[in-house]
Amino acid sequence: MKLSLTATIKKCILLLVLYLCFGISQKAFAQVDPSQKNWPDRTVLPIEPYQKVGKVAPTIKGSDPIDWPKEISAPEGAPNVLLIMIDDVGFGATSTFGGPIPTPNFDALAANGLKYNRFHTTAVCSPSRAALITGRNHHTAATGIIMEFSTPFPGYNSLVPRSVATIGKILTDNGYGTAWFGKNHNVPDWQSTPAGPFNLWPTGLGFEYFYGFLGADAHQFRPALFEGTKPVDPYFKDGKVDPDYILDKDLADHAIHWIQTQKNVSPNKPFFAYYTPGTAHAPHQAPKEWIAKFKGKFDQGFDKQRIATYENQKKLGIIPADAKLAPTPADYQKWDKLSPGMKKVAAREMEVYAGMLAYCDYQIGRIIQSIKDLGQYDNTLVIFIMGDNGSSAEDPTGQGLTSEIGIMVNGEVDTEEFMLKNLDEFGGPWMAEHYSHSWAHAMNTPYQWDKKIASHLGGSRTGMVISWPARIKQVDQIRSQFTHITDIVPTILEAASIPQPTKVDGFDQTPMAGKSLVYSFDNANAPETHKTQYFEVIANRAFYKDGWMASTTPRNLPWQGHPVPSEDPVKDYKWELYDLTKDFTQSNDIAAKNPEKLKEMQAAFMEEAEKYKVFPFDDRYIDRVNPENRPNLNKGRTQFVFHEGTSRITEGMAPNMKNTSFSITAEVDVKAGQEGMIITQGGYFAGLALMLQKGKPTFSYAFSHYPNHKWTIQSPTALTAGKHTIVLNFDYSGGGVGKPAKATILVDGQKVAEGNIEKTVPSRFSADETLDVGEDFGTPVTRDYEVPFTFQGEIIKVTVDLKSN
Structure with a gap:
């Protein structure tokens, strides 16, 4: 033993001498470098590149080569991911789930994948989108309500915490190429201008590329888009509006080009494309030829369509054969109560909606075909969510409306005469209509209630398809496990063999609430793993547990923009109880027969609500929109100075020229006869503009798109060449909101024109059009200019001075 030990010691000494004397490369020792053993640690992001240690001497001759730093790459075999989510599409809208609108590309994915008929959203836009990209409940992501209605409380302030990393950030840091196309609606209202900050924009949340819009909706023919953080206006061609431009096609073109570039340059690098076009949120707009495909298809009305869809769903096996058609609440419009003229209007509205959704499906088909053409389809995980919530019933009259802002938000009422006269304009650029709330209810068949009603399945349950040819072999089947929008991120991560991170950019991560759905791919009867889930939006509440669902009875209808808030939302809401294992459509309230079970579910909901920052309940809606309710760099500010080229100033950050007096002072230098926009806010559906028309100072104001809601005050003479000061004084009559005003134009101190504005905008100019100086984007305030x-x-x-009344 002593001789053996002595020999070993001698060998070690000899090796040490050889290393010191002859410079044996340290590369031999790099193989046991302890840092390499833990690389990559995908639970801590970002991941530093790893570099093996070699010998570095004062000279090249005395140094050994050193490997290049190894950048992180996705796990071997990780799939491409195409995540698609459509807007405001109910469970019973598409042909895939038994509805009347043909969606052949959605159908094809289902035939080559799986249909999930118990998939749930949060029941409203921004919250669903926050939950989708984070895997957390929407209140955990500080998005308990849409961005414009945020309040200071932790679950509602719209400032997504750094402890809630997005799927874009996680996949980018794990070696994916990532991009986001279409609707965002996850940037705080006061951070959505070109001035930033940009940390909560898509590129700030970890996505490498963004092409889309930030707000709730977009005009299909003239959208306000961003590429990254730069404003772009793709509908302009050679300085004019391109009559052939449409957003759905533009988004698909950009997605196809980005995917092709990814694979052309880095064929082995997987891509993640989040495609969410904003269709079919209002305004409902589509190419004329696609609307024409549906002429006469909906003349039977929404009541008969609901029954037809229900029967077809049973026939296709989308719902159980013994499932009941949930009752329609009595407040909804009945087809037989419409006049013959309004039946024509309502049918046309549905034709437009169907044309819009079918056209969007066609564009998605182009994206999928481009992936096939690249030879990437087999290893592409496609998750297609048909609706970020149920279809939208945000129409107060039951006859539909021609402008969501003008009618629902600002309180105007459409007339049958106007709607019939402009029927051919529906779906085009000069209408921003929304269909009847009863069409929405028909699109949510077989459930009751709609978008915003998180307590009931009509608001929260939408159709979903998952396709992955390389992995899913039991295709063209239905999966009926309870699933939730928070499950999507965990599903993607498991599919890619990437763990959920515990630390991102130095911030400890809140655990994800969702559960991976990979377990369901091979087994239709696998026990569901998402066993409990709370729902809450605008104080509408529900709790799901092991097949049971407790739901509050809605106090306010989906189309009530200004409901009377409850004094005590905890006590003022009645509760219902459903056994969804026997009652697929949530149509049989058994609360009276099971009072103890209901109490158990109510108590469990309150525990979850406290855990996930759901308090306080708040059933106000549009009344929350006042920008004074949110952080505002303009708070207390009465004077705003703008310069030429300032654009895309959103309403939350623009001077609030509603329900108050104000003046606009413009200092200009012109040649005789020159014209153009000085300053504008909003557009055709509600807006104001100070401009020169053929050299004449002109002020135009639009309460809505109705001809009798547009006023123009114009100087009789044009400006002479040189410098001038133009002043617009807007004297508001006061005494409430939306009251009349008097507008006066002065040039170089002399009054040149005045006129009355009989009705002013009380709540909102626009959801997408902005304040711009020196030019106008989107739609004009009047059609007297383009x-x-x-x-x-x-x-x-240009100086805007706000005045108190």
Whole structure:
């Protein structure tokens, strides 16, 4: 033993001498470098590149080569991911789930994948989108309500915490190429201008590329888009509006190009494309030829359509054969109560909606075909969510409306005469209509209630299809396990063999609430893993547990923009109870027969509500929209100075020129006859504009798109060449909101024109059009000029002064 030990010691000494004397490369020792054993640790992001240690001497000759740093790459075999989510599409809208609108590409994915008929969203837009990209409950992501209605409480402030990393960030840091196309609606209202900050924009949340819009909706023909953080206006061609432009096609074109570039340059690098076009949220707009495909298809009305869809769903096995058609609440419009003229209007509205959704499905088909053409389809995980919530019933009259902002938000009422006269304009750029709330209810068949009603399945349950040819072999089947929108991120991560991170950018991560759905791919009867889930939006509440669902009875209808808030939302809401194992459509309230079970479910909901920052309950809606309710760099500010080229200032950050007096002072330098926009806010459906028309100072104001809601005050004479000061004084009559005003134009201190504005905008100019200086984007305030109407002279500065009444 002593001789053996002595020999070993001698060998070690000899090796040490050889290393010190002859410079044996340290590369031999790099193989046992302890840091390499733990690389990559995908639970801590971002991941530093790993570099093996070699010998570095004062000279190249005395040094050994060192390997290049090894950048992180996705796990071997990780799939491409195409995540698709459509907007405001109910469970019973598409042909895939038994509805009347043909969606052949959605159908094809289902035939080559799996249909999930118990998939749930949060029941409203921004919350669903926050839950989708984070895997957490929407209140955990500080998005308990849409961004414009945020309040300071932790679950509602719209500032997504750094402890809640997105799927874009996780996949980018794990070696994926990542991009987001289409609707965002997850940027705080006061951070959505080109001035930033940008940390909560898609590129700030970890997505490498973004092409889309930030707000609740977009005009299909003239959208306000961003590429990254840069405003772009793709509907302009050679300085004019391109009559052939449409958003759905543009988004698909960009997605196809991005995917092709990814695979052309880095064929072995998987991509993650989040495609969420905003269709079919209002405004409902589509190419004329696609609307024409549905002429006469909905003349039977929404009541008969609901029954037809229900029967077809049973026939296709989408719902159980013994499932009941949930009752329609009595407050909904009945087809037979409409006049013959309004039946024509309502049918046309549904034709437009169907054309819009079918056209969107066609564009998605182009994206999928491009992936097939690249030879990437087999190893592409496609998750297609048909609806971020149920279809939208945000129409207060039951006859539909021609402008969501003008009618629902600002309180105007459409007339049958106007709607019939402009029937051919429906679906085009000069209408921003929304269909009847009863069409929405028909699109949510077989359930009751709609978008915003998180307590009931009509608001929360939508159709989903998952396709992955390389992995899913039991295709063209239905999966009926309870699933939730928070399950999508965990599903993607398991499919890619990537763990959920515990730390991102130095911030400890809140655990994900969702459960992976990979377990369901091979087994239709696998026990569901998402066993409990709370729901809450605008104080509408529900709790799911092991097949049971307790739900509050809605106090306010989906189309009530200004409901009377409850004094005590905890006590003022009645509760219902359903056994969904026997009652697939949530149609049989058994609360009276099971009082103890209901108490158990109510108590469990309150525990979850406290855990996930759901308190306080708040059933206000549009009344929350006042920008004074949110952080505002303009708070207390009464003077705003703008310069030429300032654009895309959102309503939350623009001077609040509603329900108050104000003045606009423009200093300009012109040549005789020059014209163009000085300053504008909003557009055709509600807005104001100070401009020169053929050299004449002109002020136009639109309460809505109705001809009798547009007023123009114009100087009789044009400006002479040189510098001038133009002042617009807007004297509000006061005494409430939306009251009349008097507008006066002065040039160089002399009054040149005045006129009355009989009705002013009380709540909102626009959901997508902004304040711009020196040109106009989107739609014009009146059709007396066309965008961009760029100012031909020089705007030295424009000052807006707000005045108290």
